[in-house]
Amino acid sequence: MFSVRLCFLSSVHTPENIFRKTFLIENKRNIKNRKYQIDPQRKDPLGLTSLSSVQSSEMASSALARISNLQRHFDPTESNNNKGGSDGFCGDLIKISPEVSEALLRGDAVVALESTIISHGMPYPLNLETAKEVEAIVRTNGAVPATIAILDGIPCVGLSMEELERLAILGKRVQKTARRDIALVVASRGNGATTVSASMFFASMVGIPVFVTGGIGGVHRHGEHTMDISSDLTELGRTPVAVVSAGVKSILDIPRTLEYLETQGVCVAAYKTNEFPAFFTETSGCKVPCRVDSPEDCARLIDANTRLKLNTGVLFAVPIPKxxxxxxxxxxxxxxxxxxxxxxxxxxxxxxxxxxxxxxxxLTGGASLAANMALVKNNALVGTRIAVALAQLRKSCNKGNAESVS
Known part of the structure; x- marks a missing residue:
């Protein structure tokens, strides 16, 4: 498994080198060498061609901004106090599977998946079978699945079959982990099944732009009295990850949830429909402000949201198949x-x-569980197509920029 380490540079400050050295992904979690060595046999290890000064400046600015953002996530005290000098770095805080790591480095499509549905959403062994089927759907349609969970206190992005099985067998003994619970589970070296909010957090941290789930949390019924509002909604308001779901779980207050998302500045788009779906059913009676009719439409929306630096998520609501x-x-x-x-x-x-x-x-004699399984698989299919379209769009833009420079 790979670990993410962050290195801050002090010697060579050219934009190209800053860009090259922004992220260091290493094979060994306990590696002692803290310096990033570029292969001297390759003139351009990351495939960078000669860049204009404007592009170089933009790349450096983007790289430094991302460093700052990740450093703030990993170690706010070091960010504030600037301790550790030029050789400061984060510890082994997150583990990325080789398959996911390589796909991200190539700019290929990666789809993030939550783990709460495995531990708390279905009984064993149905949960394991469904998890494997969902990952297979992602792979078959051209992307790499990245199931997210915390195992023995280590946040993992991309699980092995053994890790998936372990999570499925543990079931509800695994802590249901939202954003607020992450530090506790890591500090106690516990096991955590990530909800939408925690999964979005880790997906954004490693650079995965598309996340698939069954349904997001929302404002609970009678929430105007209890103030029981899912952290999924606030996460969508501050984390730039596109979420593909079958809408909001129908046990919740859908109209108030949509109002709350509007307050958070989250773009809500329904897929091939004008009405927001209600998880188990295709319609909820609530209209949506935005409709998208293809994966390419979704990719352009995500790309625009990213380039404008709105720093919010996008919610794609996909109706359950009829x-x-x-x-x-x-x-x-x-x-x-x-x-x-x-x-x-x-x-x-x-x-x-x-x-x-x-x-x-x-109460429905198993009908709702069957519907849940079906919608999760359908969301995985749609989400994968969106991720593939987005990867193609970005590669096309990068190729066009390179050709214009040359």
Whole structure:
């Protein structure tokens, strides 16, 4: 497995060298050599051609901005106090699988995947089978899957089959980990299944622009009284990662969730429809401000959001396929009964959503779980196509820029 280390340069400050040395991805987590050695046999190790002064300046600025951003994530005290000199670097805080690392270095499509659905969303061995099928869908359609989790206190981006199986077997014994829980799980060397917010955080940290999930969290029903609002929404408001989902889980308050996303400045786009989907069903009765009809449309939207430096996520809401859509009235009836039971048992916080989903599945005779599996796989297919289109768009732009310079 690869580890991310960050090196800050003091000797050669040309824009090209700053760009070359921004990230150091090493094979050994405990490597002692802290300097980044460029292969002397290659004149241009990263494939950079001669650059104009304007482009060089832009590249250097972008590289330094990314260094600053990651340094702030990894070690805010060093960022503030500037301790450690020119040879300062972050510790072994995150592990990236070789497959994911190589794809990112090549600029190929990578799709981030959460792990909470594995540990808390489905029973074993169905959760493991579904996770493998989702990763297979991503690979078959031209991208590299990067399932995210925290194992033994180490955030991992890209899991091996053994790690996936371990996570699936542990199930609910793994801590459900949102952004607020990351430091605790890492510090205690625990195991964490990342929610949407935590998965977005790590995806952004390593440079994965597209993340696929079943459905995002949102404003809970009666949230105007409880203030129970998922951190997924605030993460979308501050982390530039595109999220592909079947909308908001139908156990939540969809209209208020959309209002909250608007307040956060998040672009919400429905895929091939004008109405926001309701997770188990295709429609929710809520209109969306933006519609996209192809992976290319989505890629252009993500690219524009990135180039404008809006620093927010984009939410792509993909309706569940018609053949798998459950009856809206049956689902709604089950949700109301599940909500009442949750209130009676005083089940709140991050335990509420898994309980509600499990109860709804029980009340619908397994229909909601089957629908959940179907929508996750469909989201993986659509999300992969978006990631591939985005990678192609960026490679095309880079090629065009290189040709204009030459």
């Amino acid at each position: 053949e798998h859509s459950a009856s809206g009235s049956i689902i709604e009836s089950a949700i109301q009964r599940a909500l009442k039971e949750a209130r009676d048992k005083n089940i709140t916080g991050n335990a509420e959503t898994p309980f509600l989903l499990s109860k709804v599945n029980e």
